[in-house]
Each structure stands twice: as C-alpha cells, then as structure tokens.
Amino acid sequence: MSVDRTLAIAERIVRQIVRDRRSLALIIVAPVIVMSLVGFSFADQQQVLDRIAPGLIAVFVLFFTFILTGVSFLRERAQGTLERLLTTPVGRVDILVGYTAGFLIFAMVQSVVVLLFTVWALGIDYQGTIWQIWVVLMLLIVVGVSLGIFISTFARNEFQVVQFIPILMAPQIFLSGAVADVDKMPAPLEAIAYVLPLTYAVDGLKDIMLRGDGLSDLGFELGIMAAFGLALLAAAAVTVRRP
Amino acid sequence: MPGNGTNSTGPAVKVEGLVFSYGSIKVLDEISLEIPVGEVFGILGANGAGKTTLIRLLVGLMKPASGGVQVLGEPPSSRRSDRVGYMPQLNALYLELSVLENLSFFARMYGMSDKASRRESVESVLRLVGLWDRRDDPVLRLSGGMRQRVSLAISLVHSPPLLLLDEPTVGLDPELRASFWDHFRDMAEAGTTLIISSHTMDDAAHCDRLAFLREGRFVGDGSPDELRAATGRDDATLEEAFLHFVRGGQS
Numbered sequence: 001m002s003v004d005r006t007l008a009i010a011e012r013i014v015r016q017i018v019r020d021r022r023s024l025a026l027i028i029v030a031p032v033i034v035m036s037l038v039g040f041s042f043a044d045q046q047q048v049l050d051r052i053a054p055g056l057i058a059v060f061v062l063f064f065t066f067i068l069t070g071v072s073f074l075r076e077r078a079q080g081t082l083e084r085l086l087t088t089p090v091g092r093v094d095i096l097v098g099y100t101a102g103f104l105i106f107a108m109v110q111s112v113v114v115l116l117f118t119v120w121a122l123g124i125d126y127q128g129t130i131w132q133i134w135v136v137l138m139l140l141i142v143v144g145v146s147l148g149i150f151i152s153t154f155a156r157n158e159f160q161v162v163q164f165i166p167i168l169m170a171p172q173i174f175l176s177g178a179v180a181d182v183d184k185m186p187a188p189l190e191a192i193a194y195v196l197p198l199t200y201a202v203d204g205l206k207d208i209m210l211r212g213d214g215l216s217d218l219g220f221e222l223g224i225m226a227a228f229g230l231a232l233l234a235a236a237a238v239t240v241r242r243p
Numbered sequence: 244m245p246g247n248g249t250n251s252t253g254p255a256v257k258v259e260g261l262v263f264s265y266g267s268i269k270v271l272d273e274i275s276l277e278i279p280v281g282e283v284f285g286i287l288g289a290n291g292a293g294k295t296t297l298i299r300l301l302v303g304l305m306k307p308a309s310g311g312v313q314v315l316g317e318p319p320s321s322r323r324s325d326r327v328g329y330m331p332q333l334n335a336l337y338l339e340l341s342v343l344e345n346l347s348f349f350a351r352m353y354g355m356s357d358k359a360s361r362r363e364s365v366e367s368v369l370r371l372v373g374l375w376d377r378r379d380d381p382v383l384r385l386s387g388g389m390r391q392r393v394s395l396a397i398s399l400v401h402s403p404p405l406l407l408l409d410e411p412t413v414g415l416d417p418e419l420r421a422s423f424w425d426h427f428r429d430m431a432e433a434g435t436t437l438i439i440s441s442h443t444m445d446d447a448a449h450c451d452r453l454a455f456l457r458e459g460r461f462v463g464d465g466s467p468d469e470l471r472a473a474t475g476r477d478d479a480t481l482e483e484a485f486l487h488f489v490r491g492g493q494s
Contacts, residue, residue, distance in 0.1 A: 080335035
C-alpha cells in the first residue's frame with residue numbers, strides 16, 4: 001500500500017466535491033429537508049418521534065451515504081477516469097482506502113447534519129451522549145461507503161445504480177427494526193433482519209438513545225458492523241477492476 | 244524526455260497468437276506482432292476493427308483468451324505500468340480539477356511522490372503541449388483539443404519508454420494534429436516506442452510501420468512505402484493501399 005497514492009486519491013475526491021458547489025450544498029441541504037419533513041409529520045406525536053428517532057437517523061445516514069458513494073464512484077467508471085487510474089501502478093487497496101477516506105469526509109458531514117438536526121431542531125428526548133451515537137454512525141458510514149462502491153461495480157449507469165436503492169435499501173429500512181420491532185416479525189423475516197448491517201446500527205442506537213447504554217455494552221453490534229464494513233470493502237476490492 | 248528503462252535487447256512489444264472475444268463475438272483473432280524499441284507503429288482500421296481492444300490488452304486492462312503479450316519484456320501488469328504511458332480514446336479527465344491538478348494527481352499515481360521533481364515534470368510536459376499558461380484553468384473550461392492535450396500530457400508525465408495512444412488525433416484541427424505529430428516524432432527520436440491507433444490515413448503516413456486491422460485480423464503490415472508498393476501501382480495512396488488490403492488484395 002502507498003500512503004502517498006491513497007492520500008492523493010482522498011484529496012482529489014474532496015477537491016472535486018468541494019468545487020462542485022451545487023452538490024456540496026445538496027449534501028447539507030438534502031438531509032435537513034428530509035429530517036424537517038419527518039419533524040413536521042410527527043409534530044403532535046413527540047413521544048413517537050423520540051422512539052423512532054434512532055431508527056430514522058440510522059436509515060437516513062445509510063441511505064445518503066450509499067447514494068453519495070454509489071453515484072460518485074459510478075461516474076468515475078462512466079467518465080473513464082477509474083479505468084485510466086487502473087492503468088497506473090496504483091493498487092486496489094490504495095484505491096479503496098483512498099475513495100473510502102474521501103467519501104467518508106462528506107458522509108460524516110451528512111451524518112452530523114442528520115444527527116444534530118434531529119436532536120436539536122426536532123428536539124427529541126434521548127439518553128446517552130452525542131459522541132457515542134456518532135461512533136455507531138461512523139461504522140454505519142463505512143458500511144454505506146463500501147456498499148456504494150461495491151454495488152457501483154454492478155451498474156453501468158446512474159439509472160441502474162438508482163434501481164439498487166429499492167432492492168438494497170427497502171429491506172433494510174423495513175426489516176432493520178427502524179419501522180417495526182425485529183423480534184415481533186415472522187421468523188423468516190427476522191432471520192433476514194439479522195443478516196442486514198442496518199439492523200445492528202438501529203439496535204446500537206436504540207440501546208444508547210432509548211436505554212442509555214454505553215459503547216462498552218455494544219461490543220457485539222459494533223463488531224458485526226465493522227465485519228460488514230471490512231467484508232464489503234474486500235468484495236469491492238475484488239470487483240473494482242471490472243471493465 | 245522519455246526513452247530510458249526499456250529492456251535493452253528485446254522488442255518493446257511482442258504479441259503472439261492473441262485471441263480475444265466479447266462473449267461469442269471474436270474481436271481479435273490470432274494477432275501477432277513485434278515492435279522494436281524506438282519505432283512509431285500505427286494500428287489502422289475502421290471503427291470496430293479491434294484497435295481499442297488491442298491497445299487495452301497491451302496496457303493490461305483486459306486479459307486475452309489465448310496467446311501471449313509481452314510489453315517491455317514482461318506480461319502487462321500494474322506493477323510495471325509506470326513504464327507505460329496510456330492515452331485512452333475517451334479523455335478521462337477530472338473535469339472539476341485544474342489542468343495542473345489533473346497532471347499532479349496522475350504523476351502521484353505513477354509514484355512521483357517528491358513534490359519538487361513532480362512539479363518539474365508537470366511543468367515540462369505542460370510546456371511541451373502548450374498548456375502551461377492554462378495550468379490553473381479547470382478542465383471543464385477547456386476546448387476539446389485542449390482536453391486532448393491534457394490527456395496526452397498525463398500519458399507523458401512519468402517519462403515512460405513506451406506510449407500507447409488510442410486515437411490521439413481524433414477531432415483535432417490540422418494545426419494541432421501536426422503539432423501532436425511533431426511531439427511524437429521528437430519522442431521517437433529520443434528512444435520512446437509509440438503505438439498509435441487511428442482510422443485516418445493522415446496519421447498512417449507519419450508512422451514508421453503500419454498494420455491494417457480488419458475484423459480482428461491483421462490483413463497487411465509494413466512501412467507506408469511497402470504497403471503502397473504492394474498495391475502494384477507506383478502512384479497508389481495509403482488510402483488505396485488500405486482498401487487494397489481490407490478487400491483481400493483487390494484494388
């Protein structure tokens with residue numbers, strides 16, 4: 001692995017997104033609009049909002065991260081820049097780590113916007129501390145970034161990558177415990193829920209925000225999410241050379 | 244300028260019995276060629292003849308179904324790709340970034356981690372392609388010809404001994420095309436091997452040696468003069484020679 005090449009890739013992604021002012025603005029504005037809508041729709045049901053907030057935060061962070069990464073990486077393929085990169089001595093690990101680091105910065109910004117807006121603007125009542133919530137979200141972002149890169153290798157254009165959103169996101173949204181409790185689902189759906197990374201993020205956030213658990217109580221959930229992130233990055237490394 | 248680091252004895256490129264298919268469609272069929280160091284070799288063919296596929300195989304972006312490819316003495320691999328400069332047909336540039344940023348980025352990808360020497364190389368190639376004064380402009384604001392020059396500069400920035408250029412002059416005005424060929428000639432004189440794909444006879448005339456590609460097979464190869472002479476007519480043009488070969492020897 002080359003640190004200079006990895007850094008160069010991460011720097012380049014940050015530069016590209018920062019130069020594209022409209023995209024940069026949307027990265028911040030989009031989560032605010034979505035979370036405002038959620039806030040308005042539960043305006044008279046604060047207790048319900050408090051209960052579903054952990055699930056909503058996790059869902060939207062994964063959703064935004066996946067779209068940001070999937071579409072950006074696909075654009076690299078469509079413009080031929082990824083292929084050109086692959087004709088240089090750069091290694092797959094440099095590419096994957098560089099891209100992950102670059103996208104991570106913007107995904108982190110989005111997650112902070114989602115989290116702080118939900119907590120302060122929507123005024124939800126929560127236990128635990130913000131930094132502990134953010135640690136769980138960071139792991140979820142790694143999952144979202146690696147999932148976005150991996151999936152983009154199977155899409156030929158933006159339209160196709162968008163088609164992956166319902167296929168990959170809908171089961172996670174409905175089965176992860178964000179909408180309905182996992183342990184009250186029919187057994188086959190419950191089994192599916194436990195192979196979805198979002199389930200562990202929602203579990204972890206509920207434990208912190210609703211029950212006041214600390215990170216030390218979430219070793220299992222954090223470990224599973226880290227394993228998902230690493231496995232997806234490894235899968236993306238295998239498929240990144242697909243022409 | 245480029246020219247160092249080639250294998251001192253063998254050819255720059257050696258291809259033997261190369262076959263490549265997309266599914267059931269055979270794109271390249273039993274291609275063999277040997278290109279000595281310092282030669283300007285042209286691959287001529289109509290659209291869809293297999294030129295880009297051949298270049299992509301030489302640069303290591305694809306693997307052949309069968310046959311052997313040796314580039315600078317070894318099979319194409321990312322490990323030694325710092326010795327090869329590749330200019331794809333699609334310019335493949337980061338549009339939001341400046342000319343300088345594009346060049347610096349690819350220089351770092353080629354392992355030029357020292358800032359001072361990188362800056363020197365980038366300046367040298369940008370002056371060569373006449374874009375030093377536009378170095379801070381985003382690529383997005385450049386014309387098509389300028390973007391092609393940026394793309395060419397990227398393929399030169401690490402001073403490779405072998406250049407693989409996929410239709411580098413397509414869409415260029417005559418003046419710019421002539422200036423590209425001046426660069427190519429200078430590089431060849433400095434010892435760089437150039438492999439250039441094209442479908443225009445104007446490019447063909449500048450090459451030391453040519454191979455005519457038709458439906459994945461070489462149907463003729465030699466110097467421009469040899470190919471013209473093979474038509475049996477003293478006054479034959481290269482275009483007539485090309486048609487002679489692709490029509491199976493019938494003028």
